[in-house]
Amino acid sequence: MTNEFVARSLDEVRFWSRIMKEHSLFLRLGFRCEDTQLINEANQFYSIFEAIENRAIAFNVGTDPQTIRRFNEEVHNAVSHIWVFKRKILGLILRCQLPGANNFPLLVDHVSREANYFRNRLAELNAGRLEPLPDAIIDENVFFLRIMADHAKFISHLLDPSERKLVDQANHFSEDFDQLLFQARDLDSMRPQSQTAPLLDQFLDQNRVSVASLRDFKRTARDLIEACRIKSIIHPLLADHVFREAERFLFIIDMFESSLTGKPMPRDPSVVMD
Known part of the structure; x- marks a missing residue:
């Protein structure tokens, strides 16, 4: 169990610290040139999470669990601070105090939700109280599913309007994931009666199909953006960022499927590399 705690902690920190680092960059790029204080804060968070990412890479599954527990606490503190920063930015935007800036309110809310998810996961790991499988x-x-729906909306709005076919595809994904999210919330409200193995298995299967399709769309868009073959204002790193989050979701779905049915993982389960 101690090795499992270390492995799970390192997996979460390695993945999400990079995401937090990149959020800092994306937010900074959306500020106006006169927003020097916000730019400086974003740069500081970038450095903080880059250092956390590097430390997490230096650890391995043989690291003393107490060392990892203390590390998780440090990371939790950093994530709590960036969450506060993101919510401050959201408040400024919604009060019209950053006119002309380029961060969508929904995007800022989106990245703050991811920070909150990350810090909650760290707290659960350190407390040893991860959710039972049906709840998880x-x-x-x-x-x-909400994260994926948001991504589709961001892609649609950041593509050039003349990229009509790609915009239509992104809008289709937005509608698809909105419907999947509504279904998931219905299943949520029917708990615990809805938590039967057949229903949960079907739930995972249905979501996997749509997530795999969106993942493939994101990969294609990322490759086209990197090759400068489509018109957009999407940063190449943002295109790769949303692709990696779809990959993460697919891995989680496969992990749940394996735990629920006893079937072997169809994807490589080795996330943490020593």
Whole structure:
């Protein structure tokens, strides 16, 4: 169990610290040139999470669990601070105090939700109180389905309007994931009666199909953006960022499926690399 705690902690920190680092960059790019204080704060958070990411990479599954527990506490503190920063930015935008800036309110809310998810996961790991499988399946899917729906909306709005076919595809994904999210929330409200193995298995299967399709769309968009073959204002790193989050969701779905049915993981389960 101690090795499992270390492995799970390192997996979460390695993945999400990079995400937090990149959030800092994306927010900074959306500020106006006169927003020097916000730019400086974003740069500080970038450095903080880059250092956390590097430390997490230096640890391995043989690291003393107490060392990892203390590390998780440090990371939790950093994530709590960036969450406060993100919510401050959201408040400034919604009060019209950053006119002309380029961060969508929904995007800022989105990245703050991810920070809150990350810090909650760290607290659960250190407390040794991860959710039972049926609850985790529903809660993780509700969270990630909304993330995927948001991504589709961001892609649609950041593509050039002349990229009509890609915009239509992104809008289709937005509608698809909105419907999947509504279904997930219905399953959530029917708990605990809805938490039967057949229903949860079907729930995972249905979501996997749509997430895999969106993941493939994101990969294609990322490759086209990197090759400068489509018109957009999407940063190449943002395109890769949303692709990696779809990959993460697919891995979680596969992990749940394996735990629920006893079937072997169809994808490589080795997330933490020593």
